[in-house]
Amino acid sequence: MPYPVVHVLFFLFCVGAVGVYAATTALSRRELSFKDSRKLLLLAFVGGLSTLFPDIMVVYNIFVNSTLEHCSIGSIPTHSLMFSSTAVLFGGVVGYIAYRQLSKAVYMAIFAGSAFLTHLLLDDIAEGGCAYLYPLYNKPISVFSIMDTGFAEAGGLFNYLIVSLVSVFCVFIVIIMVLFALSQFGFEFSYKAEK
Numbered sequence: 001m002p003y004p005v006v007h008v009l010f011f012l013f014c015v016g017a018v019g020v021y022a023a024t025t026a027l028s029r030r031e032l033s034f035k036d037s038r039k040l041l042l043l044a045f046v047g048g049l050s051t052l053f054p055d056i057m058v059v060y061n062i063f064v065n066s067t068l069e070h071c072s073i074g075s076i077p078t079h080s081l082m083f084s085s086t087a088v089l090f091g092g093v094v095g096y097i098a099y100r101q102l103s104k105a106v107y108m109a110i111f112a113g114s115a116f117l118t119h120l121l122l123d124d125i126a127e128g129g130c131a132y133l134y135p136l137y138n139k140p141i142s143v144f145s146i147m148d149t150g151f152a153e154a155g156g157l158f159n160y161l162i163v164s165l166v167s168v169f170c171v172f173i174v175i176i177m178v179l180f181a182l183s184q185f186g187f188e189f190s191y192k193a194e195k
Helices: 004-015 017-028 034-050 057-064 084-099 102-127 157-184
Strands: none
Touching (some): 004 034, 004 102, 034 084, 084 102
């Protein structure tokens, strides 16, 4: 399992790269106002905290049980799509408090949900699976399970290509969620026509 700082840095620099790029570009052009920098800090706060939500139980378990158990609340796994609703709800509430607009709250919720999903993807890569589909399916599933095997171990070229496509598609969806949410807050790549 990657350490919490790895989860936060992965989200902020790899997945949130468009926000970093947009802020850097705006700073170099002296277009970034104090209000805009507060928006960026709010996004970094929501994304950084949401990416740590799957491991939130470690705080409780350290003090109460003196263990580092962090993957469940009782029998409910925290590394699941169902538990991602906590991050989505958190992002929605923070977005509504900050902007007082339902549409901005929804985009902040999408942003928080994508941060949560990056945690699951990193743990999947490191540990070989998460209980993504709990309560429908209780066993860990890995979307990256065959990425480092050969064609023969995967059951042939076709199976290998399908699993590879699914693995890359999962990462792609999370990145698209982030790009979509960030574009609603004004952080996006832009195109300038050559003259």
